[in-house]
Amino acid sequence: MAKQLIARVADLAEGITVKFEYVQDGVPREGFLARIGDQIVAYENVCRHLPLTLDFGDNHIFTRDRKYFACQSHGAVYDPLTGLCLHGPCAGASLKPLRVASRGDELWLEVVDTVG
Numbered sequence: 001m002a003k004q005l006i007a008r009v010a011d012l013a014e015g016i017t018v019k020f021e022y023v024q025d026g027v028p029r030e031g032f033l034a035r036i037g038d039q040i041v042a043y044e045n046v047c048r049h050l051p052l053t054l055d056f057g058d059n060h061i062f063t064r065d066r067k068y069f070a071c072q073s074h075g076a077v078y079d080p081l082t083g084l085c086l087h088g089p090c091a092g093a094s095l096k097p098l099r100v101a102s103r104g105d106e107l108w109l110e111v112v113d114t115v116g
């Protein structure tokens with residue numbers, strides 16, 4: 001299992017997302033973190049409708065009211081706590097969750113390769 005420091009809790013204000021890059025199965029990928037109440041969530045930044053990032057590279061992932069994540073391409077709306085798509089072309093599918101461990105103020109991504 002690979003571990004990677006991706007952010008500090010102090011950087012993660014509620015209502016913002018923090019993006020990071022990582023490698024899994026030899027493939028460069030992008031993920032994002034968010035704080036929802038007292039929980040920290042992380043997902044791969046890939047919509048479940050088509051393999052596109054939720055944002056257009058501008059870190060615009062939360063809806064305007066900061067209650068949901070939304071894909072900017074075709075409007076899929078995701079529950080930020082579960083990653084479940086609630087509305088849109090991929091309703092019922094879920095974002096791929098990523099495992100994050102906190103050590104003090106540090107947030108560490110834990111990546112396990114699935115092939116090889």
Ligand code: FES
Nearest residue numbers: 047049071074076
């Ligand atoms: S690519 Fe996200 S809703 Fe179509």
